[in-house]
Amino acid sequence: MSYNIALNFEDGVTRFISCNEGETVLDAAYRNQINLPMDCSDGVCGTCKGSCHQGDFELGDEYIDEALTDDEAELGMVLTCQMVPSSDCVVEIPTASSLCKTGIATVNATVTEVNLISATAIELKMTADEDVGFLAGQYVNIQVPGSEEVRAYSFSSTPGSCDLSFLIRNVPGGLMSSYLVGQCKAGDILNLTGPMGVFYLRQVLKPVLMLAGGTGLAPFLSMLEHLKNSELNQPIHLIYGVTHDDDLVGVAALEKFAAEIELFSFKTVISSTESSHPLKGFVTNHMQDAPIQEGNVDVYLCGPPPMVDAVLGYFHEHDIEPNSFHYEKFTPSQVAIGEHVA
Structure with a gap:
């Protein structure tokens, strides 16, 4: 063994x-x-x-x-x-x-699908030549074909498989976005380096609160894929916030997870005042169902910098100190290095 x-x-x-x-x-x-x-x-x-x-x-x-x-x-x-x-x-x-005497591993992956699933989100699926070996929540650098530039994207797929998927923000005029939307096709070979990052799912021993913004949902999809095959005795709650109704992607996957994972629940929030969505505002406006329990909770947060700063401010303002706090900010061109506070 x-x-x-x-x-x-x-x-x-x-x-x-x-x-x-x-x-x-x-x-x-x-x-x-x-x-x-x-x-x-x-x-x-x-x-x-x-x-x-x-x-x-x-x-x-x-x-x-x-x-x-x-x-x-x-x-x-x-x-x-x-x-x-x-x-x-x-x-x-x-x-x-x-x-x-080791370092970042490099592997080639073949594109199997590339889908523009909304005006702001791209789904990229690939099959790697070998197991990348990542932890749920981590990211990999993908080289933009025809350049020396790389972009960092979190896995949205199950760890331990050569079948990889990513949920990528579609940035108008962006180097990788332009390739994916205008040129990428099944059979293309992409170069991946990694995995990397300290933002990954730890052992679930306490209630978990997941906070996702936009395509920051990606690492949580990977975490939930991992958790659906685990024995859980703690609640997992996800609050997923986006700007406009069209930005809301992955809901069908979350509904499937809610059906498969007994202790998992989620809600979606739209910040645009023009939306007819039942929950409007920001994720911090809808924390009433969150399993915070006076800090007896592990918090995972992934989203754009303003969202991360707002959530950190919310916990500080309400004098809440979680058992652990793990977060990762991302910008249009890359995923920033994650941080965690134990």
Whole structure:
């Protein structure tokens, strides 16, 4: 038996390795030609210290307190030279991927569909030559054909599959948008680098509030694809806001998720005053059903900068401090590096 271990480096790069039963993460990484930091490999120096908050593992008692204290272990800190997984895990490595003689992976993908699903949104589907190995919520850089430019887009598809999908904002005159709308066709080969990003779904141990703006819905579609195959005992609530009625895409997918995931609910909000939509305004105007519960909630937020700033302001104004807060801003040309507050 083997387990999939996601190594998340501090520069946002994620690499997946296979760890055999009884094997330490450090040994598995070296076997996969990734040189994680280490000096002793005996639980003495503490050089290989990282953290793991997702997955099951054993540390044993072969390390000394100077390398990892009991208090650190209680907080999820680990020594990769001692960590033996008993399930798939996500391990945070506090160093850059380049210092571990690894880096961003590159893969080619063949376009299978490109659809203009609204005036402001494009759906791009591709089949990759190999498994990209991303965490639900992460993004990849896609090179614009005929140029050296890249654009960053969040996956909207299920992790662990070569069939990839993206929900992309249609920017009039934009380099990638112009290609996708005017030139792209099935059979085109695109170059992808990644995955990257610290905005990804953590283990669901508390109620979850998802806040999406526009095509910021994409990473949540990936998260929900992942969650529909999980055993949940916490509520998941999504508030999805757009500007105009025509900007509202993906509703059929959300309705399907609501039917498949017992504890999932969602609402949609239109900010335009000209809309006849029953819920108007901004996502912060419709938080009454959100499972905030005096901060006992994990919040995930993805949208344009004004929306992100407004939500952060809402929580500050109402003196609400969530259990964890993960957010990602995106601009018309790229997805910004996500941030998270534990």
